[in-house]
Amino acid sequence: MDYDVIVVGGGHAGIEAALAAARLGRSTLLVTQNPDAIGRMSCNPAIGGLSKGNLVREVDALGGQMGLLIDATTIQYRLLNRSRGPAVQAPRAQADKSAYAAAARSSVEGQRGLRVYMDAVTGLVASADGARVEGVITERGRRIGARAVVIASGTFMEGRIFIGEHRAAAGRLGEPAALGLGSWLRAAGFPVGRMKTGTPARVKASSVDLGALELQAGDPDRKPFSFLNDEATGPELPCRITYTNERTHAIIRANIGRSPLFSGDITGKGPRYCPSIEDKVVKFPDRDRHQIFVEPEGLYTDELYLNGLSSSLPEEVQDEFIRTMPGFDEAFMVRPGYAVEYDYVDPVDLYASLESKRMAGLYMAGQTNGTSGYEEAAAQGIVAGINAALAIAGEPPLILSRAESYIGVMIDDIVTLGAKEPYRMFTSRAERRLALRHDTADRRLTPVGMRVGLASTERAERFGRKLEAMDAIRALLGARRISQEDAARDPVFAPHVGEGLSRALRDPRVAEMDVEAIEPGAGAYPEEWVTGVILDLRYEGYVAKEGRLSARLGKLDATRLAADFDYSTVPGLSSESVEKLLACRPLSLGQASRIPGVRPSDVALLAVRIAARR
Numbered sequence: 206m207d208y209d210v211i212v213v214g215g216g217h218a219g220i221e222a223a224l225a226a227a228r229l230g231r232s233t234l235l236v237t238q239n240p241d242a243i244g245r246m247s248c249n250p251a252i253g254g255l256s257k258g259n260l261v262r263e264v265d266a267l268g269g270q271m272g273l274l275i276d277a278t279t280i281q282y283r284l285l286n287r288s289r290g291p292a293v294q295a296p297r298a299q300a301d302k303s304a305y306a307a308a309a310r311s312s313v314e315g316q317r318g319l320r321v322y323m324d325a326v327t328g329l330v331a332s333a334d335g336a337r338v339e340g341v342i343t344e345r346g347r348r349i350g351a352r353a354v355v356i357a358s359g360t361f362m363e364g365r366i367f368i369g370e371h372r373a374a375a376g377r378l379g380e381p382a383a384l385g386l387g388s389w390l391r392a393a394g395f396p397v398g399r400m401k402t403g404t405p406a407r408v409k410a411s412s413v414d415l416g417a418l419e420l421q422a423g424d425p426d427r428k429p430f431s432f433l434n435d436e437a438t439g440p441e442l443p444c445r446i447t448y449t450n451e452r453t454h455a456i457i458r459a460n461i462g463r464s465p466l467f468s469g470d471i472t473g474k475g476p477r478y479c480p481s482i483e484d485k486v487v488k489f490p491d492r493d494r495h496q497i498f499v500e501p502e503g504l505y506t507d508e509l510y511l512n513g514l515s516s517s518l519p520e521e522v523q524d525e526f527i528r529t530m531p532g533f534d535e536a537f538m539v540r541p542g543y544a545v546e547y548d549y550v551d552p553v554d555l556y557a558s559l560e561s562k563r564m565a566g567l568y569m570a571g572q573t574n575g576t577s578g579y580e581e582a583a584a585q586g587i588v589a590g591i592n593a594a595l596a597i598a599g600e601p602p603l604i605l606s607r608a609e610s611y612i613g614v615m616i617d618d619i620v621t622l623g624a625k626e627p628y629r630m631f632t633s634r635a636e637r638r639l640a641l642r643h644d645t646a647d648r649r650l651t652p653v654g655m656r657v658g659l660a661s662t663e664r665a666e667r668f669g670r671k672l673e674a675m676d677a678i679r680a681l682l683g684a685r686r687i688s689q690e691d692a693a694r695d696p697v698f699a700p701h702v703g704e705g706l707s708r709a710l711r712d713p714r715v716a717e718m719d720v721e722a723i724e725p726g727a728g729a730y731p732e733e734w735v736t737g738v739i740l741d742l743r744y745e746g747y748v749a750k751e752g753r754l755s756a757r758l759g760k761l762d763a764t765r766l767a768a769d770f771d772y773s774t775v776p777g778l779s780s781e782s783v784e785k786l787l788a789c790r791p792l793s794l795g796q797a798s799r800i801p802g803v804r805p806s807d808v809a810l811l812a813v814r815i816a817a818r819r
Contacts, residue, residue: 244309
């Protein structure tokens with residue numbers, strides 16, 4: 206074999222997959238059409254967001270790269286949902302897009318055991334029986350052998366962009382599509398479909414009256430994404446807000462027939478939660494305006510990203526409606542918005558390890574699996590890279606559970622339910638939101654990274670020091686008793702006289718106070734660690750309740766089903782249930798129970814059959 210692992214694609218999934226495989230000691234080749242485009246942000250210049258920020262911190266906790274990249278290139282930071290509970294809070298950062306891509310490329314090219322090769326993959330080399338992948342075939346006709354292959358093709362596999370009546374084979378504006386691989390997978394029997402996404406226009410900042418827009422400043426207390434960083438510093442650029450109006454909507458409605466989304470030219474399903482401005486105008490006719498976030502693309506560019514204004518209308522129409530918004534009367538459009546349609550493989554065809562069910566050694570990650578977003582892609586990429594490396598070593602795969610990570614929730618969702626539209630992570634998808642807070646990602650997943658060998662020595666040592674410190678903080682808070690003097694100074698302490706501070710902190714009024722003022726010893730530790738202990742104490746009962754529910758579900762997940770289980774032999778199962786179970790091939794009773802159309806009675810029948818065979 207030429208390499209242990211070949212990774213196809215240099216986007217966010219490919220970066221994490223290639224780095225993980227190489228860091229685990231496997232000789233790795235990253236094949237990309239253009240090394241200059243490694244880590245390029247195709248759409249919004251930001252990392253994180255609701256639930257997405259949790260994914261980034263989980264990738265980092267395992268030993269991944271995305272958190273380090275955004276920490277090094279942040280130009281604005283915000284903690285979202287500050288006014289709500291910690292279970293739904295998440296960090297989000299604007300990035301300098303050029304700096305982010307440069308840092309990503311540097312991390313890939315500087316990784317020992319990892320090489321970058323410029324070409325496009327048009328097919329796979331399979332064993333004689335087609336049961337195992339043995340390498341790739343490139344556009345220039347080269348056959349490169351591998352023991353495992355990770356496909357992370359993003360929007361490039363048979364990609365096609367649309368701008369009004371304009372059509373072009375491309376994965377991004379100005380970048381050619383990766384042609385051939387999608388056709389090869391179709392011919393080999395993989396369930397390949399089409400999906401659609403889009404991006405808004407970019408405009409010249411100096412052509413916009415920024416003073417006419419609402420200012421949206423970042424948080425003054427910027428926090429790092431990576432657990433390897435103690436602080437986050439760097440330049441700060443403001444974002445701004447403007448709005449569409451009736452004039453904007455009238456222009457869009459008058460030209461709606463020229464949108465490929467409504468003319469029938471685009472057949473792929475688009476993202477429900479990130480609709481184009483055409484979709485919003487048509488589906489919400491009573492709305493007289495839509496909010497548009499105006500985001501800088503970086504420190505050394507004059508381009509602004511119009512978040513919320515994704516469009517595939519003709520360029521002259523985009524020019525016209527953009528100039529109807531406050532502050533944009535003289536706006537110059539540098540790049541038009543466009544839609545891109547591309548091939549994906551239905552992830553129901555994958556195991557939870559992200560390995561293909563029909564071709565051993567083949568893994569898929571990111572938008573190839575029908576997901577959307579940089580963060581979802583990176584999370585799948587690191588899992589695919591880890592599992593490719595583990596499989597080569599003859600070790601069992603890493604399967605993250607729904608109870609321990611957002612990554613586990615996402616992967617279980619897509620391999621069990623498939624992807625009929627671009628999948629996006631939400632906090633509401635997780636049953637254990639309180640336990641899966643973004644600040645607990647290292648406590649949940651760094652031991653996993655250490656176990657598989659991905660966590661560096663520095664990460665392991667820092668993690669050990671943090672656990673020791675958090676234990677000391679708990680002891681400190683438990684030893685501090687609430688006194689009559691405390692109650693006299695502040696009535697909020699009156700119900701807690703005689704209690705340890707750790708118990709009193711379960712009262713939200715106490716938890717929101719300055720703990721260092723009550724117990725000065727807490728000031729000796731990093732604020733995030735103290736806050737983490739307080740949140741643990743405050744929500745201890747709720748987390749325990751989530752844990753009991755999770756334990757019941759975990760019993761089902763612990764009951765394994767063989768990949769070749771013959772469901773047709775189970776008495777009482779309907780033909781519909783047999784069909785759904787055969788299509789998904791669940792590896793546990795828990796996964797079987799989450800397949801739409803599989804009833805609790807079906808799961809009970811399977812449990813009886815499994816028990817009878819023991």
